[in-house]
Amino acid sequence: MNTSLEHFLLPVNSTVQNALKVIDQNAQGICFIVDEFQRPVGILTDGDLRRAFLNGTKLQDGVEYIMNRNFTVLPFDTHTDIINGNLNQKIKHIPLVDQDGRLVDFANKFRTKRIPIMQPQLSGNELAYVSDCITSGWISSQGSYVKRFEEAFTKYCQMPYALAVSNGTTSLHLALVSLGIGAGDEVIIPxxxxxxxxxAILYTGAVPVIVDVDLTSWTIDPICIKKAITPKTKAIMPVHIYGHAADMDVIMEIANEHQLFVIEDSAEALGSTYHDQPIGSFGDVSSFSFFGNKTITTGEGGMLLFKDKAVYERAAILRDHGMSKNKRYWHDMIGFNYRMTNMQAAVGVAQMERVDDIVYHKRKIAQFYDQALRKYPSLQLHGEKDHTTNSYWLYTFLIKESSKFNREELAERLAKNGIETRPTFYPMHSMPIYAKYGRKEDLKNSIYISETGLSLPSYADITMEELENVTAAIATAFTTIAFNQIEN
Structure with a gap:
């Protein structure tokens, strides 16, 4: 990362073209103009350059004629509180000088604080409920919070039966086994x-059948599902990716026509809806994850929702070692230890008390990003298809092939500004261990989304100032590219 001082310095006798190169190199929209003794004599921002070009400045003109000579400079040993007090929307970088006035460092808000991609919001009753578990001694899988968490989920997702489990992956595995899916059965996935x-499918001995996704929603393409059905097909597993609902009406029609189970992978979609119906309430079974970066969290954990009581009861036995409900330590079937602890559930209960507020803020974050980024034609936003509401687990967009820079270049620029990003998932077929389950030539949309997608900081309590810093850094990237086009 080019955040060291040397990548910001520009001799006073340099040209505007030299300034463009420095600003492009550090990706923070500024350079410090210094004299022969490395004393700061001016600063120059991308905004200064833009205004200069509008006024007729040429690339070979000297920076001394357009640099800003009225700038804030502080001693390098200035207390952090004073430095932060001088930083604002206009002053984003402050040169720091030694006792001889030589530039030795600089300050900005990101040299001490990064904006993470995601972090949990634990500002409710989480601590109080976990403390209750500890003081009462109910810390393992026995205790009232597990049942309370399950009840909160059935109410929120409008499904009759819920089962809390140890994590999202075990919930998918348990869903498949509880439906009787096993060796030789085929399950269609995106x-x-x-x-x-x-x-989870491979754990059961079943065969995953990989198909492509829709380029707008990034969820499984129903047309591809139809083409993939064989006499061995037993289930469809749509994934509500990045919070966007799959086309559940069509998927359920296909499933009903061919008598297939539907297992909703809703790990990233708590709070999303389809035709005003909660995601997770369409399939025979639906699965949720509560890993630390999910919409709500229990640290690790998962939840299963069921329509059929018999399937739910089978899953409950399988979750608890396959142990009989009527005869203790008697095992009716080979089961698993997939239970959630009471302490995890206590956190989940507290999170569910605020789930509407969390989803509301994540949607507001997405609206802010949409408004700021839709002006760039080379970006494809995720958005929402008709009749859906996206809970925006992670705000993610695609960088089109027409763009002058790729995902990695933009991610690097944002990292230099202290902003964490995340690339989209690799397509399953691209990894050798899964390659035999999909045909590359049939998976073009998945490949495109995987190679061009980037996620931005999306945690519910991100501040407006942090959001503005993220979008300002993206704007700087586009501005720098525009300068490069002028230069070339």
């Missing part, structure tokens, strides 16, 4: 997803 989707 290519663009996280590996837990396909791994």
């Amino acid at each position: 290519d663009f997803t996280f590996a837990a989707t396909i791994n």
